[in-house]
Amino acid sequence: MKTLILSLMIAAASFAQTQAPVPVSPEVHPDGRVTFRVRAPKAAEVTVRGEWMAAAENLAKDESGLWSVTLGPVPADIYSYTFSIDGMTSLDAFNNRIKSSSRGAGVSVLEVPGGKMHEIRGVPHGSVQAQWYSSPSIGATRRFFVYTPPGYESGWARYPVLYLLHGNGDTEAEWGAFGRANFILDNLIADGKVRPMLVVMPFGHTVPPNDLGTGRARNTELMEEDVIRNIIPAVEKRYRTAPGAKNRAIAGLSMGGGQSINIGLNNLDTFSWIAVFSAGVGGGGGAAASEAFEKRAAAVLADKAGTNKKLSLLWIACGTEDNAMRGAEQLAAILDKHGIRHILHKTEGAHRWGVWRRYLAELTPMLFR
């Protein structure tokens, strides 16, 4: 009898153990505070650092080896964060939402609900489609994503196309996943603020991402060739696109902003709409960067009347806390000097996806009008 009871106790204990709830991290509380948890019984120090934080914060360990800290309230938005476990940067093992990276395992994602602009609302949803294409320019089969607006499948209309480029270290998945381009467009289309359009999101690293320090100029050149010769033809073969430059826009953030201004100005018969998020003349600004830009764009800058006629919009958006502001202002100054129409849109914000989602929501209502 004693043995039976003991067996039952052991069984109950091991049942309780297997039924112990898996820790939740990040746990977003109703008031916007967020609890982070890390299982690291042997670690001496665990910290968390998120996009919204000025500095890392320490987690505290309980007797079971589970570290935790509650922070905030954190303003409603989508953020990336990482843990540092004894100095080693680490993803949140309990969180299955990851912002991918072209360089490594990426970073964990926190969403604090209430960011109406990018949330899944009860409106018709478009789709996000992975397409593979052959790129002789790069010597590989590559992938781009395409947002198709609600109703695309069942209709006959042809759509204008926004080519939307990511930043250094990102992948072609970022604008659709972490950037929420699809839900932002779904919401704006449902509200009647944006003309239904296709959004094409290619991969902007044409040389190995880790070679970018020395290979940036080559990367932009190859990207231009890939967009013009391979990506646009693949898109226009597979999707119902409206023809001509007035129905094509190119926009991008950071590295992709530099690609957009260079590829756009160099191909005004292909793109009539150009937008630059958090970028400018390139290379962090400075006199040499301005000079190089003016040299690259000399023909377009010299033909003021022709360029202004071809350009429907040249929109440069940058946050006042963003180091890219200097280069953005230099770009605007060069355009001013040559009389090329543009808008320099200065906003609050740093070099962050939260800012770029807003820029996408501000840009797209202006396009194709």
Next chain:
Amino acid sequence: MKTLILSLMIAAASFAQTQAPVPVSPEVHPDGRVTFRVRAPKAAEVTVRGEWMAAAENLAKDESGLWSVTLGPVPADIYSYTFSIDGMTSLDAFNNRIKSSSRGAGVSVLEVPGGKMHEIRGVPHGSVQAQWYSSPSIGATRRFFVYTPPGYESGWARYPVLYLLHGNGDTEAEWGAFGRANFILDNLIADGKVRPMLVVMPFGHTVPPNDLGTGRARNTELMEEDVIRNIIPAVEKRYRTAPGAKNRAIAGLSMGGGQSINIGLNNLDTFSWIAVFSAGVGGGGGAAASEAFEKRAAAVLADKAGTNKKLSLLWIACGTEDNAMRGAEQLAAILDKHGIRHILHKTEGAHRWGVWRRYLAELTPMLFR
């Protein structure tokens, strides 16, 4: 002058530092050996455990705090693996290929080239499309993926549809990403072995994945409701699908295999083709599981003639090293007893994605003929 030289030396040193190559992991050598690397200067023990390995292997630390080990040769295939750093399971920070999980950050992915079946070949490629739909059954907006074969966009044909379900802990992304369903189909279609078809990959967790111990039966019921009432109508509204049960198949692995046999047999007017990978009567097999299955399927088992007429194929595939074999054999025994036509396909292999990719490549040539 001394100061200048010192400055130059410091500049050169810091340049060298910023230019130090980022470690590569996993590094696949031409002979199939693989080197894994972990930056963990403070760790006391680092091991790697991969799907192809019988046991974890130790990494060794160099003077810079970089741990490494070279293993293999590893047979050509796609595998998942993780590190253990002082007992803490961790992704490979240098590797941007991750198999996602419904429960946490997922696992890292190693691909050893040469697995012709699932590799990107120079053939026409289909696309993989994320679609969102409203599920009143579950009370959420959910996502499924759809593989469309090459040429879908430019043609008029209507296609048969394979509904393809994932395993416990997976997400709706797995069959398309880690499972390579799209490239497997691209290759088989190019070789003329498979009839072009759509493949729909829904999310099979309808209750929180961590509740699955107690909620498995409820999960299958809700999944059935979601597939029949929400997913199929959403697919048939947005895609050119061929009508009728003879043009619909349902297949899945492990948990998704259990869902496929239950949903399939319960809806023979919807699905004429059913396939079960590495699953069977459910619950790990045993007399009670057989009894429960026979009870659930009583009407279908009793109507031998009607069921055999409706069923185009009932295919049960399982590996001899897979614990699911017992349940698969029990399922086949029940079908035998009631005279329901089926194929029990026993192969080499364990409970692994490498086996399930092969099963997909073996199943699809039989479908819709």
